[in-house]
Amino acid sequence: MRKLIVSSALVVSLLTAxxxxxxxxxxxxxxxxxxxTDNGMALQDLSKANPQIQDLNSIFVGQQINLNGLNTSTEETTSQKVDSNFxxxxxxxxxxxxxxxxGTKVAQGRTIAxxxxxxxxxxxxxxxxxxPGVSGIYTAEDTGSAVKGNKIDIYMNxxxxxxxxxxxxxxxxxxx
Structure with missing residues (x-):
C-alpha cells in the first residue's frame, strides 16, 4: 500500500512539473x-514561447499554451502597434x-464582409x-450576421x- 501511495505521489508531481x-x-x-491580445503579448512572442505549436491556426480546446518567458514590454508592444497600425x-x-x-458584385481578392x-x-x-493568396488590399463591401467585432469574412469563389x-x-x- 505504501508503495502505491509513493508511486501515485510521484506521478502527480511529474504531471504537475x-x-x-x-x-x-x-x-x-x-x-x-x-x-x-488578452494577455498583452505580441503574437510572435507567444509563438516563440510555444515551439511545439507548428501551425498557429491549429490549436485545440484543452491544449496548454505557455505564457512564460515572453517579452511583454508595453513600450515595445505599443510601438509595434503604433508603427504598423495593423x-x-x-x-x-x-x-x-x-x-x-x-450593392456591388462580389469578387474574390476584393470583397470582405x-x-x-x-x-x-x-x-x-x-x-x-x-x-498564400490572402495578403493584399480588400474593400469592406459586405456584412454578415456572424461578423461581429474584430472578425471578417473573406469572399472566395x-x-x-x-x-x-x-x-x-x-x-x-x-x-x-
Whole structure:
C-alpha cells in the first residue's frame, strides 16, 4: 500500500512539473491571436514561447499554451502597434451570394464582409497573412450576421476554398 501511495505521489508531481508555470488552457473560440491580445503579448512572442505549436491556426480546446518567458514590454508592444497600425483579426471565408450589402458584385481578392461598427463599409483595408493568396488590399463591401467585432469574412469563389481556409488569425489595417 505504501508503495502505491509513493508511486501515485510521484506521478502527480511529474504531471504537475510538465505543466508550464504560466500555462493557459485553450477554451472554445480561442485563437492564438486572441490569447496573445488578452494577455498583452505580441503574437510572435507567444509563438516563440510555444515551439511545439507548428501551425498557429491549429490549436485545440484543452491544449496548454505557455505564457512564460515572453517579452511583454508595453513600450515595445505599443510601438509595434503604433508603427504598423495593423490589428489582430479573425478571418473566415464565404462563397454564397452575388451582390454585397453595398450593392456591388462580389469578387474574390476584393470583397470582405465586416462589422460596420468596427470597419466602415466602403473602406479599403490591407490584410497581412502567412496564408498564400490572402495578403493584399480588400474593400469592406459586405456584412454578415456572424461578423461581429474584430472578425471578417473573406469572399472566395467556391465552397471548397472556404472549407480549406477555415478560421484564421490575420493582421488588418484600415487604409481609408
Amino acid at each position: 510538465a505543466t508550464p508555470t504560466f500555462a493557459y488552457t485553450v477554451k472554445s473560440g480561442d485563437t492564438m491571436t486572441k490569447i496573445a 490589428k489582430p483579426f479573425t478571418a473566415t471565408a464565404y462563397s454564397m451570394g452575388t451582390v454585397t450589402a453595398t 465586416v462589422d460596420p461598427n468596427v470597419i466602415p463599409l466602403g473602406s479599403k483595408v490591407e490584410i497581412k497573412s502567412d496564408i 467556391t465552397y471548397d476554398q472556404c472549407v480549406q481556409f477555415g478560421l484564421r488569425d490575420i493582421q488588418l489595417r484600415v487604409l481609408d
